[in-house]
Amino acid sequence: MNLNINLKRSVFLMLALALGTLTSCDDDVNGNPLIASNVDASFTVTPVTGAINTYLLVAQPKGVISSKWDTGTGAYPGKMNETISLPDAGTYTITHTAIGAGGAMGTATAQVTVATSDPAKGNLIKGGSFVTAEDQANWKKVIYNAGADWTYSAKGATISGGHAGIYQAVDVIKDKEYTIDMTVSGGASSDMWFEVYAGKVDPATVSGDYGDGGKVMGLSTWDGCGKTEFSGRLSAIGCVKNAKKDAVSNVVKFDTTGKIYLMIRCGGGIAPGGISVKSVELRGK
Known part of the structure; x- marks a missing residue:
């Protein structure tokens, strides 16, 4: 008797999971599980201790396959933890493009102000x-x-x-x-x-x-x-x-x-x- 109840509960649970899966697919924004949605490109900027006008960019890795960075001179392939040098004084817009499954992309920007130029790197x-x-x-x-x-x-x-x-x-x-x-x-x-x-x-x-x-x-x-x-x-x-x-x-x-x-x-x-x-x-x- 107990075995029969357990079997019925298992069948009911499997059916519920299947229906839940179908429902979640219907609610998916892009409808294709192979293409990511809402790729998070957020990142932080931290000055590197002991280095002049040098910064560490750290992006969150969840759901990200590859990254591109742009410090104002053109985008290039980079790492999730990217070290950049900004030798000249000025305000820079740093752009991170995060690429997820299926080529889906997200972008985020941050501004960095460099007060003084590095005299050795002019x-x-x-x-x-x-x-x-x-x-x-x-x-x-x-x-x-x-x-x-x-x-x-x-x-x-x-x-x-x-x-x-x-x-x-x-x-x-x-x-x-x-x-x-x-x-x-x-x-x-x-x-x-x-x-x-x-x-x-x-x-x-x-x-x-x-x-x-x-x-x-x-x-x-x-x-x-x-x-x-x-x-x-x-x-x-x-x-x-x-x-x-x-x-x-x-x-x-x-x-x-x-x-x-x-x-x-x-x-x-x-x-x-x-x-x-x-x-x-x-x-x-």
């Missing part, structure tokens, strides 16, 4: 935004084949085809480490290369491809990046190895004090719309 590049005529005057062009050119606009410097470079001279200190970075964007390309150099030879004096100092960083469809649409900091989305480190790295060091040339050149099968560059930086590490 940007040595002039006119890296390319927005004004004054910005653009800091750069020189090298055109390697007919029809190639760099054009300037509010979205930065853009090369739309052919083989051409832009560069400027920068004064550096012997044995000091520097980092190079920039925001790049473009469509899916084929047989394309985008390269950054920091050499001691003036590109205007070089006939043929520039290679002094070795490649620092870049994009290359042969190396596996630039085949699909891209946008972000080159240090995060680039795949070209630093020639002096034999690894992907944006860190450089020079054996003499004096003038070097930051050279950006591109060529090959660039997608329609070209490749755009902005927010170019060379800073002390």
Whole structure:
């Protein structure tokens, strides 16, 4: 008798659970259990003790598969616990994009105010935004084949085809480490290369491809990046190895004090719309 009662209760419980499951599916916002809803992108910002203008961003991990961060220079793939440096004084809007199941996304923002610039990490590049005529005057062009050119606009410097470079001279200190970075964007390309150099030879004096100092960083469809649409900091989305480190790295060091040339050149099968560059930086590490 007791066994029969227990069986009836079990059957009733299973039926109730099944109906409850059906009801919950009907109430689901997106109706697809494979796509997350209400992805929580919230995060905290904490100054890093002992480090100048450096902050730890901590996002909550529940229901989040991957993260993207944007400090104002373009979104890039990051970690749930991300350390950022904001060398220049100013107010920054930090944006976190959290990606959940099925590609569902949530975003959250926070403002960080930096009172004083870090004197050791000032940007040595002039006119890296390319927005004004004054910005653009800091750069020189090298055109390697007919029809190639760099054009300037509010979205930065853009090369739309052919083989051409832009560069400027920068004064550096012997044995000091520097980092190079920039925001790049473009469509899916084929047989394309985008390269950054920091050499001691003036590109205007070089006939043929520039290679002094070795490649620092870049994009290359042969190396596996630039085949699909891209946008972000080159240090995060680039795949070209630093020639002096034999690894992907944006860190450089020079054996003499004096003038070097930051050279950006591109060529090959660039997608329609070209490749755009902005927010170019060379800073002390």
